[in-house]
Amino acid sequence: MSILIVDDSTENLLLLQSILQTGGYKDLLTAESAAQAFKHLGMDDSGGDGVDVDLILMDIQMPDINGIETCRRIKEVERLRDIPIIMVTAVAQREKLQLAFAAGAMDYINKPVNKIELRTRVGSALKLKQEMDNRKAREQELKKRTQELEQALKEVKVLRGFIPICASCKKIRNDRGYWQLVEAYIREHSEAEFSHGICPDCIKKFFPGVEPG
Amino acid sequence: MTQTCDPNPGDKIIVHVDTDIKELVPGFLKSRQKDVKSLLAAVERSDYETIEALGHTMKGDGGGYGFHAITDMGGSLEKAAANKNLQEIRKWVKQLSVYLECVEVVYK
Numbered sequence: 085m086s087i088l089i090v091d092d093s094t095e096n097l098l099l100l101q102s103i104l105q106t107g108g109y110k111d112l113l114t115a116e117s118a119a120q121a122f123k124h125l126g127m128d129d130s131g132g133d134g135v136d137v138d139l140i141l142m143d144i145q146m147p148d149i150n151g152i153e154t155c156r157r158i159k160e161v162e163r164l165r166d167i168p169i170i171m172v173t174a175v176a177q178r179e180k181l182q183l184a185f186a187a188g189a190m191d192y193i194n195k196p197v198n199k200i201e202l203r204t205r206v207g208s209a210l211k212l213k214q215e216m217d218n219r220k221a222r223e224q225e226l227k228k229r230t231q232e233l234e235q236a237l238k239e240v241k242v243l244r245g246f247i248p249i250c251a252s253c254k255k256i257r258n259d260r261g262y263w264q265l266v267e268a269y270i271r272e273h274s275e276a277e278f279s280h281g282i283c284p285d286c287i288k289k290f291f292p293g294v295e296p297g
Numbered sequence: 298m299t300q301t302c303d304p305n306p307g308d309k310i311i312v313h314v315d316t317d318i319k320e321l322v323p324g325f326l327k328s329r330q331k332d333v334k335s336l337l338a339a340v341e342r343s344d345y346e347t348i349e350a351l352g353h354t355m356k357g358d359g360g361g362y363g364f365h366a367i368t369d370m371g372g373s374l375e376k377a378a379a380n381k382n383l384q385e386i387r388k389w390v391k392q393l394s395v396y397l398e399c400v401e402v403v404y405k
Contacts (some may be wrong), residue, residue, distance in 0.1 A: 093354050093357065093358055094328075095321070095324070095325050095328060095362070096354075096361065098321050098324075099321065099358070099361045099362060100315060100320065102318050102321060103317070103318075106317050139316075142403050143357075145353060173357070174356050174357035195356070195357035195358070195360075195361065196356075196357060196358065196359060196360025196365070196368050197404075198361075199315070213306075214323060241376040265326050269369060291357040
């Protein structure tokens with residue numbers, strides 16, 4: 085699973101990379117600004133799709149666009165909305181953290197970073213992301229199966245309920261209001277096929293000289 | 298908590314740093330030395346915004362590398378710059394400079 089680290093301090097980027105790599109997280113991307121982060125995520129005007137990222141570690145205090153605003157913009161993009169964002173920050177003010185959570189951050193880690201805390205929080209966040217991805221995949225599968233089932237049900241031909249039939253000629257009134265031969269109606273509404281013959285009564289009636297077999 | 302160097306020559310401040318980040322430490326300390334120059338220049342022109350930003354960065358980065366004193370000094374610089382207190386700023390820039398001269402890293 086991949087992690088994007090966003091921080092304008094090169095030293096902090098190097099530090100977080102080192103801590104995470106020695107902790108077993110090998111798939112790491114870095115960005116020194118919001119603009120670089122947007123580029124990685126395919127949010128810029130370059131037209132690229134961006135890379136798939138499973139977690140973002142975001143510094144709050146950055147020049148130009150700060151981490152809170154960056155978080156908010158990422159969360160506005162539907163395909164990126166479920167990526168957990170953890171703020172990594174030396175900013176202790178409660179208001180800033182509240183703003184970060186309001187912008188969509190899921191957690192925060194204080195700077196200076198403690199390696200055990202960082203690895204633990206990253207591990208938890210990635211586990212949560214994995215479970216969310218699994219759930220989404222199951223939902224997609226379920227949706228597909230439901231659609232297939234609904235389609236199959238539409239195609240099932242079953243005769244049920246009251247069927248309006250002429251008491252004289254035995255024609256049946258179909259769903260469109262037209263009277264049609266009983267064979268035609270049954271063919272349309274079932275999987276049945278017909279093999280034609282003549283009953284003994286009709287043989288006597290229409291072929292008086294012929295003995296029924 | 299800030300451990301600063303006594304002006305007596307030969308004094309050293311030992312800092313124990315995780316061996317995992319051994320390769321990053323020289324670059325980190327070099328950057329702090331550059332910061333001292335930048336801070337002195339910023340003091341000359343009373344550029345509190347730059348001082349505050351540099352202080353904030355040091356506050357965030359120092360302890361992660363094992364240099365908790367740098368975190369403390371960075372925080373103090375940040376606060377002094379926010380209060381536009383040039384005297385305090387000068388004091389902490391001096392402390393930082395002396396600290397960087399005295400610090401000796403031991404990897405564990």
